[in-house]
Amino acid sequence: MTDHTSNKPSSAKSWLISLVILLAGAGFSWLIFSTEPEAQREGATRKSAMLVDVTPVQVGDYSPIIEAMGTVVPAKEIELQARVSGEVTGLADTFIPGTIIQAGKLLVELDDTDYQLAAQQAQVERLQAQAALHIEQGEQLAARQQYEQLGREVSEPQKSLILRAPQLQQAEAAVMLADTRLQQARTNQERTRITAPFTGKLLSTGVNLGSQVSPGDDLGHLVGVDRWWIEATLPTRQLQWLDQENTAAVMVHDRQAWTAGVMREGSLISVLGQVDEQTRLAQVLIAVDDPLGLYSDQPALIMGAFVNTRIPAKLLTQVARIQRELVRKQDTIWLMNDEQLEIRTLNVVFRDEQYVYVKGSLKAGEHIVTTDLSRVIDGAALRLNSDQSNGN
Incomplete structure (x- = not known):
């Protein structure tokens, strides 16, 4: 026969232990919820704010830069041509493509025997x-x-015949005609000696010793070295911003031939009244003096090279200048105001390769968000990067 009375104390003990555990758990939960500080809730909200870097808006007067590509062409060039016929009997030692020829230098000499006899x-x-x-x-x-x-009077016609006036006029005309023929003969003789009309670079030659030439034959191609032009193209809408009276230098860079940062100075001299037939872009003319660096230590331009030019535009007054990468889609910008994100539409008046120029949309001292954000919502919470906060 089993004795059940011995289990009663054990069951009561287990029930008591369970009750104590339940009460302790309830008390612990109450302690947690009743003692949660408000500061921790604020900290959680702060941690959810996006961490950003900012840069202040600067308003002032700026001269934008118009970027334009252009081709280097000579400002002065000539095809050396024969003006009389004859055999080439002499060539200058410097009559070689690529050499610099001084003005007045004898380049080509033709046989002048026939012209000398004609002059005699x-x-x-x-x-x-x-x-x-x-x-x-x-x-x-x-x-x-x-x-x-x-001793008697005669009519004027009779008097003219008696005094041999027609014969005198004929003799004087014969002298004038002889003078003209002599001058022409001497000129033809001089034309057998072809000289450089200006100091230039000889790009090509077309004759050798013994060549027979006729009037109009090309002997060589000479370009001046005192000044070259750059025929640059740019959108027609940018013509309104060009300031031809501005003395600021146009900066020229040849990306193919020069190292980064190497520049030449030029000047805007005219706006051509036409557009390029292929690109439909407007054309401007930029002058560069001493293009080959013959009288300075400047890098040499190359004829026909495609170069980059930076043309100062008209002065913009009281505008904000912003890095292009900071302007978002549809000409908007992100600002940090009162630790919140503000998306603002800009009134853009000009753009160049580096900057966007804005009129009236921004105030000096406002803070532009430079950080790329994962979620862009107007009014989203922001907080400054700790480095910038310490710096401020």
Whole structure:
């Protein structure tokens, strides 16, 4: 027979222990919820705010930069051409493509034998004409004496014939014609010597010793070295911002030939009244003096090179200048106001390669968010990067 009375104390003990545990758990839960400080809730909210960096808005007067690509062309060039025919009998030692030729330098010499003989013959003809004029002048004196001895009046036409006026005019005309032929013969003889009309760079040559040339044949291509032009193109909408009276230098850079940061100075000299037929872009002309660096230590431009130009635009007054990457879609910007994100639409008046220029949309001292945000909601909570907070 089993004795159940011995288990009663054990069951009561287990029930008592369970009750104590239940009461302790309830008390612990009450303690947690009743003692949660408000400061911890604020900290949780602060931790949820997005961490950002900012930069202050600066308002002032700025000259934007218009970027334009252009081709280097000579401001002065000429095709050296023969003006008389003949055999090439002499070439200058410097008559080599790529060399610098000084103004007045003899480059090509043609056989001038025939032209020298023609000049001598013209000289003889001139002497003969002068002699004939002197003889006629003697006849004039004799005719005048005879007319005076005649002692009667005659009509003007008769008097002109008696005094041999037509013969005198004919003799004088013969002298003038002889002078002209002599001058032409001497000019042709001089044209057998082709010289450089200006100091330039010889780009090409077209003859050798012994070559037979005729008038109009190309002998060589010469370009001036004192100034070259850059024919640059830019959108027609940017023409309104060009200031041709501005003396600020146009900066020129050849990306293919020069190292980064190397620049040449030029000047905007004109806006061409036409657009490029292929690109439909407006064209401007930029001048660069001493393009080959012959008189300075400047890097040399290369004829035909495609170069980058930076043209100062008209001055913009009281505008905010912002890095292009900080301007968001649809010309908006992110600002931090009272630790909240504000998305503001900008009134953009000009853009260049680096900056966007804004009128009236921003105030000096406002803070532009420079951090890329994962969620962009107007009014979202923001907080400054600790480094910037300490710096401020």
